[in-house]
Amino acid sequence: MFEAVLFDLDGVITDTAEYHYQAWKALADRLDVEIDRTFNEKLKGVSREDSLRLILEHGGQTELYSEDEFHAFAKDKNDFYVESIQAFSADDIYPGILPLLNDLKKNNIKIALASASKNGPFLLERMGLTDYFDAIADPAAVKKGKPAPDLFLLAAEKIDAEIENCLGIEDAQAGIIAIQSAGALPIGVGSVEDLGEGISLVSDTSKLSYAYLIEEWQKTRA
Ligand code: G6P
Ligand code: MG
Numbered sequence: 001m002f003e004a005v006l007f008d009l010d011g012v013i014t015d016t017a018e019y020h021y022q023a024w025k026a027l028a029d030r031l032d033v034e035i036d037r038t039f040n041e042k043l044k045g046v047s048r049e050d051s052l053r054l055i056l057e058h059g060g061q062t063e064l065y066s067e068d069e070f071h072a073f074a075k076d077k078n079d080f081y082v083e084s085i086q087a088f089s090a091d092d093i094y095p096g097i098l099p100l101l102n103d104l105k106k107n108n109i110k111i112a113l114a115s116a117s118k119n120g121p122f123l124l125e126r127m128g129l130t131d132y133f134d135a136i137a138d139p140a141a142v143k144k145g146k147p148a149p150d151l152f153l154l155a156a157e158k159i160d161a162e163i164e165n166c167l168g169i170e171d172a173q174a175g176i177i178a179i180q181s182a183g184a185l186p187i188g189v190g191s192v193e194d195l196g197e198g199i200s201l202v203s204d205t206s207k208l209s210y211a212y213l214i215e216e217w218q219k220t221r222a
Contacts, residue, residue, distance in 0.1 A: 009115035011171035033059030045172030103210035149182035
């Protein structure tokens with residue numbers, strides 16, 4: 001059996017993936033770079049700075065701005081985003097997540113957060129979820145962000161779990177690759193088109209349950 005579950009946050013625990021998109025879209029419009037939801041799939045799970053690099057690259061503007069301007073753009077995006085999540089509460093927790101967290105706790109399965117977002121702890125607090133988490137992996141503490149395995153490895157280390165005995169739940173391509181290369185078992189939230197074939201997938205979080213995780217674990221790891 002698995003001993004821990006490593007959760008992504010944005011797009012798994014709550015709908016912040018949409019708010020990140022709206023904040024990037026506002027900045028991209030200002031910079032005259034066209035982005036849409038298909039392009040946004042590439043930004044999911046990716047750090048603030050790397051996302052901005054991808055957007056500038058997409059608009060052919062990589063060479064256009066100084067380092068100071070780059071950091072100012074990243075700050076503007078974050079200010080927009082932070083403003084939009086101020087009113088988050090327990091009402092914003094995705095369906096199925098709270099019963100899953102409760103069942104994991106009841107069964108002594110450890111829970112850790114492996115989100116690339118520096119706003120993760122704030123959001124957990126707003127949604128009243130902080131106490132469910134045995135550890136939060138700090139994205140600032142790892143050299144490489146997703147799709148590198150580092151953040152998931154750090155999350156497992158912080159709760160003293162063997163990474164091979166962990167499940168990781170993700171809604172992003174970059175996150176699924178990170179979980180796989182870390183050596184944990186990925187569970188995707190989303191579509192085959194976005195996340196690819198050959199992994200356990202649910203279309204939305206209401207389909208996630210402790211029983212489902214056990215079933216998928218036994219299918220692939222037993
Ligand atoms: C998550 C989101 C990304 C976001 C990243 C950094 O991985 O999926 O869209 O860019 O976190 O978030 P932050 O709140 O630190 O800018
Ligand atoms: Mg995500």
